Amino acid sequence: MSAPNKSYDPVEVEALKPEQIERMRDEALAAFAAADSLDALHEAKVAQTGPSSPLALANREIGALPPHAKADAGKRVGQARGAVNKALATRQAELEAERDARVLVEEAVDVTLPYDRVPAGARHPLTTMMERVADVFVSMGYEIAEGPEVEAEWFNFDALNFGPDHPARQMQDTFFVHGPKGADSDGESGVVLRTHTSPVQARAMLDREPPVYVVCPGRVFRTDELDATHTPVFHQIELLAVDEGLTMGDLKGTMDHMVQSLFGADMKTRLRPNYFPFTEPSAEMDMLCYVCKGESVGNPDRPCRTCSSEGWIELGGCGMVNPRVLTACGVDPEKYSGFAFGFGIERMLMFRHNVEDMRDMVEGDVRFTRPFGMEI
Numbered sequence: 001m002s003a004p005n006k007s008y009d010p011v012e013v014e015a016l017k018p019e020q021i022e023r024m025r026d027e028a029l030a031a032f033a034a035a036d037s038l039d040a041l042h043e044a045k046v047a048q049t050g051p052s053s054p055l056a057l058a059n060r061e062i063g064a065l066p067p068h069a070k071a072d073a074g075k076r077v078g079q080a081r082g083a084v085n086k087a088l089a090t091r092q093a094e095l096e097a098e099r100d101a102r103v104l105v106e107e108a109v110d111v112t113l114p115y116d117r118v119p120a121g122a123r124h125p126l127t128t129m130m131e132r133v134a135d136v137f138v139s140m141g142y143e144i145a146e147g148p149e150v151e152a153e154w155f156n157f158d159a160l161n162f163g164p165d166h167p168a169r170q171m172q173d174t175f176f177v178h179g180p181k182g183a184d185s186d187g188e189s190g191v192v193l194r195t196h197t198s199p200v201q202a203r204a205m206l207d208r209e210p211p212v213y214v215v216c217p218g219r220v221f222r223t224d225e226l227d228a229t230h231t232p233v234f235h236q237i238e239l240l241a242v243d244e245g246l247t248m249g250d251l252k253g254t255m256d257h258m259v260q261s262l263f264g265a266d267m268k269t270r271l272r273p274n275y276f277p278f279t280e281p282s283a284e285m286d287m288l289c290y291v292c293k294g295e296s297v298g299n300p301d302r303p304c305r306t307c308s309s310e311g312w313i314e315l316g317g318c319g320m321v322n323p324r325v326l327t328a329c330g331v332d333p334e335k336y337s338g339f340a341f342g343f344g345i346e347r348m349l350m351f352r353h354n355v356e357d358m359r360d361m362v363e364g365d366v367r368f369t370r371p372f373g374m375e376i
């Protein structure tokens with residue numbers, strides 16, 4: 001800054017001469033106009049309005065003027081700085097608008113373009129249902145046991161107390177791979193596609209020393225026609241417990257626990273007498289209808305489609321393991337007793353999820369599986 005000089009005319013201070021102020025202003029306006037990016041404008045702003053810019057330096061010269069000259073010089077510098085700041089703001093706005101327009105074009109996403117992501121599928125609800133049921137028993141300490149789908153006739157029938165000419169052997173309509181053995185055979189065991197998961201019971205007892213607690217999920221085969229409630233290839237889950245002192249009470253309590261875990265705490269089961277060669281006594285197990293909880297029975301105002309207003313839904317078969325089966329599988333029936341039950345997963349899926357036609361489960365249409373979601 002020049003030293004105070006009370007005598008001289010302000011127009012003699014070079015930096016404050018009107019033509020110099022105009023030149024500084026015009027140079028600043030030209031620099032802003034020439035800036036073609038926000039970065040370039042920032043550089044021009046620092047050069048033209050920063051503390052070392054010509055106008056800022058000129059402004060400082062005002063302090064050295066005699067009082068009568070300060071107002072005039074201050075006004076001139078102030079007007080020039082005002083014009084410069086205004087031009088800066090205008091150019092800043094223009095460049096920002098250009099940038100925004102460019103970004104909008106560059107980053108535009110055409111939402112109508114075809115996409116190449118593979119759509120996520122869903123696990124088949126039969127698989128998730130089978131795992132869900134098995135998990136109930138695994139959490140009680142049961143072990144998962146598996147057996148072959150192509151099974152020795154001996155395991156599928158003989159070990160389970162189906163006599164060679166027992167009518168029950170015809171009751172299960174069987175796909176024979178070799179055989180059948182039957183009453184007229186030469187004693188060789190045939191080979192079948194297993195008709196139920198019960199042969200895994202026999203295998204589990206032969207493989208392990210009691211106590212035995214196993215759950216056996218698996219695919220089974222019968223010569224049934226495919227229709228709304230039957231399929232020739234379906235899934236069962238079987239439970240077997242062999243220990244000292246097991247009773248029908250343990251069987252009932254275990255089944256109640258299963259239906260409560262799957263359908264809610266107020267669920268229960270009931271037993272109806274039935275016949276299976278491998279259990280004695282045998283029973284059909286029903287569970288309370290989880291929709292109407294039995295309230296539709298004798299109540300025409302509240303009909304229930306799920307149980308046909310019967311109040312109960314048939315689940316499968318059960319009973320105490322026949323001592324002859326225990327003996328055939330090397331377990332001492334004097335010391336041990338056992339209970340078993342088995343039921344169809346397709347049927348359970350039907351009433352649990354209101355699936356009206358079993359054929360939907362086998363046709364492999366993703367429109368059926370997807371609504372069940374990606375349950376793990």
Ligand code: FA5
Pocket residue numbers: 195196197198222224229230231232234235236238276279314315316317318319340341342343344345346347
């Ligand atoms: C049995 O298969 C016995 N092994 C169950 C058992 C296990 C009894 C342990 C005692 C002790 P059943 O033939 O009733 O039982 O079949 C059991 C279930 O399989 C039926 O309740 C039904 O839900 C299902 N099921 C039978 N046939 C078919 C089919 N063609 N399609 C779909 N599900 C079927």
